[in-house]
Amino acid sequence: MKKYILPDINRRTDTIILANGNFPSNPLALSILNNCKYLVCCDGATNNLADTSRVPDAIVGDCDSLSEENQIRFADIIHRIPEQETNDLTKAVRFCLKQGRKELTILGATGKREDHTIANISLLCEYMNDADVEMITNYGVFNGIDCTSLFESYKGQQVSLFCIDQSMVTSHNLLYAIEKRIFTNWWQATLNESTSDEFTIETNGRMIVYRAF
């Protein structure tokens, strides 16, 4: 059974994809950004790095929202992908996969337009079979799963589950125990709480698991 660990402020993450939502402000997210080995920016997210010392290793997207200054400064690391079928986040994930990168941490993917936020979170279920992908926000960490999975946690941690498929779910070590339930609306499995240093979600459908910090 796959175990999803909690992000750690000292972790040296392999590959970060910085999306064009709110720039991280949480100390954990910022530390992970600053310590990563390889940083891919979704297009306009590059502009958000201006106030930091961090420089991207690659810039991916249709590049319609990249400032003129950054278009010149970063000309040799810009990978322009103009197709309209996928968003910049998916373009960046595919760019990383092509390079053989299999451990991806997505930052900055939430907090502005809510439809972008919801779409980006649900895209985790598209990426999960091709790589280990987690999304870290200012408030917590999202993972996509489609089979029974173990999550590192702590007693009292707030946990929300979202079912993309209407499949049966059972939980272990959550305060409001879930026993072979099918959820028919997004809010129904939210605002739960871990009772231990790990919890398990049994499922065979696609789900998003959120652990608040």
Next chain:
Amino acid sequence: MKKYILPDINRRTDTIILANGNFPSNPLALSILNNCKYLVCCDGATNNLADTSRVPDAIVGDCDSLSEENQIRFADIIHRIPEQETNDLTKAVRFCLKQGRKELTILGATGKREDHTIANISLLCEYMNDADVEMITNYGVFNGIDCTSLFESYKGQQVSLFCIDQSMVTSHNLLYAIEKRIFTNWWQATLNESTSDEFTIETNGRMIVYRAF
């Protein structure tokens, strides 16, 4: 067929529910807040009014996040509902329904913890049969529907659709036409665009329709 109009800066809204997410900063959302006839605050959202001249007409929730100062100041309009089965937003909606209020505009329901944001948006589909409920954020307006519906719009307006049920959807006057499609993940019907001053969504399942400003 029900028509959903666009929010207007001059509109004098009947009832506002202010939730405890990000306080509105968009001029349209702020104007609607300032011009409403009756303002219900979800619990801690009351604290966010401190910098405005607006005073709530009622405060609803478990009231665990209301400042001590506000507990005293607003003692006579606090409606304490301690049950844990519903969140403060649902408590506020039910409070309004009990008073016979049937036109509800929700503000401040997004922008902090993403699980709260997603849950609050999906709750529109729980409220829609009891009242006319819209959610206005800094970025757009959300409505819940479960039958074919008409939306006021403008050419070029960004539109995202989210299916709570996996039902067949057809669109009219959207740039990327949808023809009897079933969507199996949240992102799939996002980032569309209106081609006219109104568009239609044909469905018999529960959906969330988002029009960006």
